[in-house]
Amino acid sequence: MQIGSISLLTPLGSFGRADEIAQRLSDAITIGLIGAGEQFPTEVDLAQLLGVSPMTLREAMAVLRDEGLVETRRGRNGWTFVIPNVEPPEVPDLDQLRSFSLGGLRDLGDEHLAVGGQSARLAASRATPLNLRRIAVLVDQLDRSESRSARIRADSRFHIEIAVATRSSRLLRREVTLQAEMCRMLWLPQVMSTVTDFASVVSEHRAVVEAIDKGDPDEARHAAEGHIHANIRRLATTRLTFEDDAE
DSSP states (O other): OOHHHHTTSOOOOTTOOHHHHHHHHHHHHHTTSSOTTOBOOOHHHHHHHHTSOHHHHHHHHHHHHHTTSEEEEOSTTOEEEEOTTOOOOSHHHHHHHHHOOHHHHHHHHHHHHHHHHHHHHHHHHHOOHHHHHHHHHHHHHHHHOOSHHHHHHHHHHHHHHHHHHTTOHHHHHHHHHHHHHHHHHHTSTTTSOSHHHHHHHHHHHHHHHHHHHHTOHHHHHHHHHHHHHHHHHHHHHHHHHHHHHHO
């Protein structure tokens, strides 16, 4: 695993609970920050990166093993790695969406507009050819993806790579946090329920890439903000159906 990737997870400090650490690492795996098959750093190194005690980390890793996300090979040279192709359960993500009021979703969208819109604007003037290739590849990966887990990874990594291109560590950390909170909900089958929904997301991503590639900051921001508005509408529309079902 790339040390730089895991360092994007904000340290919880010495009082961080094992379940909080487990959730943080689970989110990182789901959004592709930690890739399938990747090996974790040593227990001591990872505990230091996350700002927790080795004992707390050990308990967190046990939770991830119970959830089937990681496997540990024992022995003198033992290691822990991410199990490939694990589909995230839908129920916790449905519960998370139910917990949001419409005002809460609006607030979430406002934050993502501020972070994602500015990231796209800066990327249009700061992205290198390598940044552009990586962002474009992630759009193609999303277009070819078939499973929910693959779509979550490609979508979240798309937004994260745009933030990488800004050269702003603060924007990057906020984007990682937002993707961990939003992306699993967005790719619930109840939210992306049709082929048209999926095709629209891919088209929105391509519009952002084209604007960044043209080096047009205003167009890039406009395209990114349009995509984020659409995502919040998707979540809000689905959230309203839960109220209809309760009547």
